[in-house]
Each structure stands twice: as C-alpha cells, then as structure tokens.
Amino acid sequence: MLSAKSESDITSLAPSSPSRSPKRPVYYVQSPSRDSHDGDKSSSMQATPISHSPLDSPSHPSFGRHSRNSSTSHFSGIFRSSSGRKGNRKRNDKGWPECNVILEEGSYDELEDKKFMRQFQALIALFSFVLLFTIFCLIIWGASRPYKAEVTVRSFVVNNFYVGEGSDSSGVVTKMVTLNGTLRMNIYNPAPLFGIHVSSSPVDLVFSEITVATGQLKKYYQPRKSHRTVLVNLEGSKVPLYGAGSSFMVSQGGGEAPLMLQFEIRSHGDVVGKLVRTRHRKRISCPMVIDSTSPKPIKFKKDICTYS
Numbered sequence: 384m385l386s387a388k389s390e391s392d393i394t395s396l397a398p399s400s401p402s403r404s405p406k407r408p409v410y411y412v413q414s415p416s417r418d419s420h421d422g423d424k425s426s427s428m429q430a431t432p433i434s435h436s437p438l439d440s441p442s443h444p445s446f447g448r449h450s451r452n453s454s455t456s457h458f459s460g461i462f463r464s465s466s467g468r469k470g471n472r473k474r475n476d477k478g479w480p481e482c483n484v485i486l487e488e489g490s491y492d493e494l495e496d497k498k499f500m501r502q503f504q505a506l507i508a509l510f511s512f513v514l515l516f517t518i519f520c521l522i523i524w525g526a527s528r529p530y531k532a533e534v535t536v537r538s539f540v541v542n543n544f545y546v547g548e549g550s551d552s553s554g555v556v557t558k559m560v561t562l563n564g565t566l567r568m569n570i571y572n573p574a575p576l577f578g579i580h581v582s583s584s585p586v587d588l589v590f591s592e593i594t595v596a597t598g599q600l601k602k603y604y605q606p607r608k609s610h611r612t613v614l615v616n617l618e619g620s621k622v623p624l625y626g627a628g629s630s631f632m633v634s635q636g637g638g639e640a641p642l643m644l645q646f647e648i649r650s651h652g653d654v655v656g657k658l659v660r661t662r663h664r665k666r667i668s669c670p671m672v673i674d675s676t677s678p679k680p681i682k683f684k685k686d687i688c689t690y691s
Contacts, residue, residue, distance in 0.1 A: 520658060520659045523659055524659050524661065527574065527654050527659075531573075531663040532570055532572055532573075532579055532605075532648060532663060533570070534568060534648050534665055534667060535568060535569045536566070536567075536667060536683045537567040537568055537569060538566075538681060538682045539567070539644070539681045539683075540680040541673055541680075542564055542565065543561065543564075544561070544562050544563075544564075544673055544675045545561040546561075546640075546675075555625075557624055558624045559623050560619060560621075560622045560624060562595050562596040562673075563596070563616075563617070563619075564616075565614055565615070565616055566614070566615040566616075567613075567614055568613060569612050570610070570612075570613060570648070572608065574607050574608070574652060575607055576607060576654070577607055577652045577653060578607050579652040580603075580604050580650065581600070581602065581604075581650050582648075582650075583615075583646055583647060584647040585597050585646065586599065586617060586645075586646035587646065588619070588642045588643070590627065590643075591624075593624060593627055594622070595619045595624075595642065597617060598617040598618065600613060639672050639674045640675075641671075643671070644668065644669040644670075645668045646666075646667055647664055647665065647666045648667065649664050666689075667689065668689045670687065671683070
C-alpha cells in the first residue's frame with residue numbers, strides 16, 4: 384500500500400522537489416598570508432566556488448574579502464619594526480597606517496603680515512618713547528631756565544699802579560701804564576636741583592678802548608643753592624697808551640685815572656646728564672676811578688655796575 388501511490392501524487396511532487404545538479408568544481412587561490420612575512424614559508428589555501436556570473440568570473444577584479452585581506456597582508460609587511468615584528472601603529476578603517484601631519488598655522492602671506500605688524504608696533508613704541516622723553520627733557524629744561532647764576536662785584540684792590548714815559552718795541556715814545564690789582568666778587572647758584580660750572584671771559588680794565596690790565600677766572604664747579612666768593616688777579620705791565628696817553632693825567636706824583644671794568648661770566652648746568660644742559664651768560668661792566676695815592680680798596684655799590 385505504501386509503494387502504491389497515485390499518479391496524481393507523483394505528478395504534484397515532482398516539480399516541487401529540487402533537481403539534483405552535478406557537483407560544481409572548486410578552484411583554489413593561493414595568497415600570501417600574514418604569517419608568511421614573519422618567516423613562515425607555509426601558505427594558506429582558500430576555496431572559492433566557481434561563479435557562473437560574468438562579474439564573478441576570475442577575469443574580473445574581485446572586491447571581496449579575499450582582495451581586502453591580501454592588500455592588508457601586503458602593507459602589514461612593509462610597516463614593521465626593524466626587529467621583524469609588526470609595528471604597533473594605528474590604522475584607519477581602510478587598513479592604512481595613520482601618520483602624524485604637521486599643520487601650518489596660516490598661509491605665508493598671513494605670516495608676513497604678522498611680522499610686518501610686529502615691526503610696525505616696535506617702531507611705534509620706540510617713537511613714543513623718544514617723543515615722551517623729549518617732552519620730559521623740554522619740561523625740565525624750561526623749568527631750569529630761570530635759575531641763572533647771580534654775580535655781585537664787591538671790590539677792587541690796587542696792589543701796584545705806575546704811569547711813566549717809555550718806548551714800545553718799535554721805538555715809539557709814549558706813556559706807559561703798569562697796573563696790578565685783585566678783583567673780588569660773589570657768585571650765587573639759585574638752582575635747587577643741579578650744580579653749575581662757572582667760568583669767565585678775560586676780565587679787562589679798559590682806558591679809552593685800551594686794555595691796561597687783564598685777568599681770567601679759573602673754571603670751577605659750584606653746588607646747588609650755594610654762595611662762593613672768587614678772586615681774580617688783574618695785571619698789566621708797561622702797556623703803551625699812544626694817543627690816549629694825552630688824556631691820561633696821572634703823573635709820577637699821583638692822581639686819578641678813570642677806568643672801566645668789563646667781563647662776562649659763563650655758567651652751564653647739567654640737568655639730565657649731558658642730554659639736558661642750561662647755559663647762561665652775564666655781561667658785567669663797572670666804572671671805577673683809581674687813585675694812586677689811596678691804599679684803600681675800591682668798593683662797588685649795588686647799582687653802580689651793569690649786569691646784562
């Protein structure tokens with residue numbers, strides 16, 4: 384009863400049952416494995432079924448797992464350490480080793496612009512410093528200008544005074560004067576912040592535009608807010624008077640001779656080193672009459688001398 388089946392059952396089951404096709408042949412592809420690069424000469428075999436599709440045929444490139452594994456094995460053999468072991472480098476999703484890339488901060492033009500701006504800012508800072516320092520020096524200089532040295536002529540002592548006849552180097556006969564005396568004066572430095580260096584032009588005793596005696600004040604330094612009394616020695620020996628001698632009435636017996644004392648006092652102070660200096664000049668002229676018969680010093684009154 385079991386073997387006896389209806390014809391209809393056999394007909395219905397025949398199409399639904401799978402047809403037995405002949406067994407497909409298998410080919411093998413040999414690819415270098417990762418272990419082969421480590422010194423192992425064995426190779427791995429991978430079975431790949433024959434595809435009847437034109438795209439899967441061996442003539443077309445395969446983008447499957449086998450191709451990716453083969454390329455990965457190839458590059459893993461290149462990036463390894465010198466000891467033969469594989470380098471421990473990070474890899475991206477495609478299997479390539481990652482490299483450190485140095486990124487520039489900006490373009491070349493931006494770097495040049497930054498360099499130019501730094502130089503420009505340095506020049507501005509230097510110019511500002513010089514300008515401020517110059518303004519500061521000008522303020523100090525202006526504030527120190529009123530502090531001029533104050534000079535007061537006190538007296539003149541005649542040590543020797545002689546008038547006589549004589550002849551000059553060319554043999555011309557004329558009156559000649561010999562004079563020796565000491566000038567006394569007081570100098571005051573009113574500056575509260577700096578000292579002054581004091582000097583003078585030649586100190587002359589003049590008769591009718593002829594210098595009969597001259598002297599020189601020695602240069603010295605005077606501290607701030609200080610007084611100093613200075614002495615200047617004036618000398619003249621056998622000075623010919625020529626035509627002016629006719630009005631010079633002093634004789635060997637004695638008499639008076641009108642003379643004019645003329646000189647200039649110079650002072651300069653270092654306010655800010657040698658960068659800022661104050662310079663002052665004061666011209667002084669004092670009329671005086673010398674009496675050869677009087678041994679007393681000639682005193683100058685406060686308003687008799689001219690200070691300019």
